[in-house]
Amino acid sequence: MDRFASVIEQTRPRDRPASVRFDLRATPSKGYGFYALHAIERGTLIIDESPLVAVPPGINDASYLLGALKKLTQEQLTTFHNLHFDDNEASAGEDDKAISIFALNNVEMGSEQTHGRAVFAKYSRLNHSCLPNIDNSYSASTGKLTAHAIRHIESGEELTTSYINLVQPAEQRALELRQWGFECSCSVCGSRDVAASNKRRQRMCSIREAFDIMVDHDDETVDPDAVPITPSERSTWAAELAKLCKEEGLVGRDLEHA
Ligand SMILES: C[S@@+](CC[C@H](N)C(=O)[O-])C[C@H]1O[C@@H](n2cnc3c(N)ncnc32)[C@H](O)[C@@H]1O
Structure with a gap:
């Protein structure tokens, strides 16, 4: 055989x-x-x-x-x-x-x-x-x-x-995948719309990173590097993230990274 x-x-x-x-x-x-x-x-x-x-x-x-x-x-x-x-x-x-x-x-x-x-x-x-x-x-x-x-x-x-974690710009995804020994030829990386997709994922990354350094206005355990955020700001950003995920078609575990 x-x-x-x-x-x-x-x-x-x-x-x-x-x-x-x-x-x-x-x-x-x-x-x-x-x-x-x-x-x-x-x-x-x-x-x-x-x-x-x-x-x-x-x-x-x-x-x-x-x-x-x-x-x-x-x-x-x-x-x-x-x-x-x-x-x-x-x-x-x-x-x-x-x-x-x-x-x-x-x-x-x-x-x-x-x-x-x-x-x-x-x-x-x-x-x-x-x-x-x-x-x-x-x-x-x-x-x-x-x-x-x-x-x-x-x-x-x-x-x-x-x-890999998909909420990363194309260059970082390519770098990670190179460690697996290949250049990605998936429908996103090979598509004519790769620039639009990349822009969305970059924005998703920026929002996620911003969330990481933000704290609620009334949080007592204030980290000096933290940026205060109001509940209304938080929900505006969360809504933008959800919209970007939907436009990208990302579902499932990847939402964890967003
Ligand atoms: C776990 S195996 C997947 C199955 C494999 N294609 C096979 O023939 O059995 C992983 C390998 O598949 C190829 N591969 C998987 N995803 C790919 C992608 N998006 N673009 C290019 N090659 C890919 C790479 O050679 C990678 O090392």
């Missing part, structure tokens, strides 16, 4: 939450990606899976990962080795390739990496977008990562998530 056919085999419908269908295809510029086979309503559960391999918080030692891989079944190991890897590592030894696969495909489990990082058979196939249609949530009690549609997804649309 070639690499592509074997990947398709691993993502057969029986492994997915009932009734949501998507398939893995080559994208024009991002390697493989998942595409919806029908329209998906906002809020729909799309992926529900346990990690293939997980590394607990604070462990940076490659030997932990290599030891964990030894405990996988042959089928799981094949799934892991079929994930995206850096072409420069193609001729590297087995261990270096495994480390590169983990580095390029790992996902934070819980915010602030409370539960470490893991690689997933399906979720790790999602490409990044600066206007994603999927967000995830990790449950420590079930040990599973779930991914839901955060807006309506059209049939044929690519399923995408975000790897």
Whole structure:
């Protein structure tokens, strides 16, 4: 079985939450990606899976990962080795390739990496977008990562998530994504309207930063650098932020950063 056919085999419908269908295809510029086979309503559960391999918080030692891989079944190991890897590592030894696969495909489990990082058979196939249609949530009690549609997804649309904080201007997003080893070719970064989007995100950042140094007029614990703000000023700025988020189409977790 070639690499592509074997990947398709691993993502057969029986492994997915009932009734949501998507398939893995080559994208024009991002390697493989998942595409919806029908329209998906906002809020729909799309992926529900346990990690293939997980590394607990604070462990940076490659030997932990290599030891964990030894405990996988042959089928799981094949799934892991079929994930995206850096072409420069193609001729590297087995261990270096495994480390590169983990580095390029790992996902934070819980915010602030409370539960470490893991690689997933399906979720790790999602490409990044600066206007994603999927967000995830990790449950420590079930040990599973779930991914839901955060807006309506059209049939044929690519399923995408975000790897970074999106409330940042394009240059800062590009800088962060470069650490993941790629130049973003998502619909926002590749669009003719990138300048308008950038202006909105810059303004969102400025408002967020301003909120960070502001305190209520009647706050007793006054920080000398803090700028006093009245409740009416606060709500004017919050309304502007909400309007900018709506114009940008940013929903879900990104609102936390706004
Ligand atoms: C976690 S993998 C995602 C799935 C991968 N495309 C595959 O073929 O399995 C991350 C890699 O996908 C590519 N990628 C993801 N999002 C991208 C984007 N917005 N623009 C360009 N490349 C992207 C980059 O090569 C990145 O290192």
